[in-house]
Amino acid sequence: MGLLDRLRSRRKDDAVSENTWLVVGLGNPGAQYAANRHNVGQMVADELASRLGATFKTHKTPSRVAEGFLHPGGPKLVIAKPNGYMNTSGGPVSALLKYYSLPVDRLIIVHDELDIPFDTVRLKQGGGHGGHNGVRDVSKATDAGDFTRVRVGIGRPPGRQDSADFVLKDFSATEKASVPNLVSDAADAVEAIVEHGLVAAQQRFHSPA
Template structure:
């Protein structure tokens, strides 16, 4: 077993109707990571799509996973992936959208509650701990009185789409930095850039 490995889960909803939604930004980041590693996603028995690669030639091994379940039921596949790969929760990185962070920013944290995010809540419930790393990709608050649920299930606007590739690159860089350099170094690097 490779002891220098991380499970990286990108949250989202399955299927082409949701692929470009704000709620699926976690899975967009995983697509960027898989492209970098030249690792195709394949169907896995944990009800997930999985790609495996390294951060550089000798870097940590990343197991990239996109649950096939809907966002609010992400916990079952994540728990199954941790068991299958024999990975402890402290080596789990969950990439997800975050309403409380402005669009084009990201924050990294370890532990804590779900912060109102139902996908994260289901993972905490399924694995019995919140002691894992989260890369929280800001999508901002909905305009006016639009409901948050409607907002995250809409595609990014045209102005946002122009900037989105940069955000996906930054978030993928953050995941690689966490695995390679450690949580504190990644936070120092990416939280400073975001200010």
């Protein structure tokens, strides 16, 4: 490869790097947790990977990773599912940011949210963790809380049911009919953030139907 070809290749690689996003779906590993409310972030990660025609593979960091472009010449998505449990999500996220040389403002965390009604998607940047152990650990490990979050509403537990028990249960029979649309909406929200920016995405997903 000649000097001119090497320079062109380097410019192409730099352009891809500048338009790369790390999207992390939070959850717990193992089949016993796969359909839990707490794992809806990883359900969204699966949906995004499916749209890209990408497959999750083992990675040098403690995560499974799928990579692909949103469309030809468009943004690159690095979609990850940490191998550890929810409350240890920070280490894998920090390792991924370092591996891909990405700043925190290129990080999108997708997670379940008790304080949002079921079947609702809300987007924000920064803010407190609201008691969510995964978000708390990511904030601690990255020494930053201003990453973008796609918050997938699962609602509050009925009656006096403990929140910790509620999130580790599968969606109810009634809810399951709406889960595919909820996951699809959250995946749409990730794509909108990447393509159009957070503010434009918020205007779309926070507006009354």
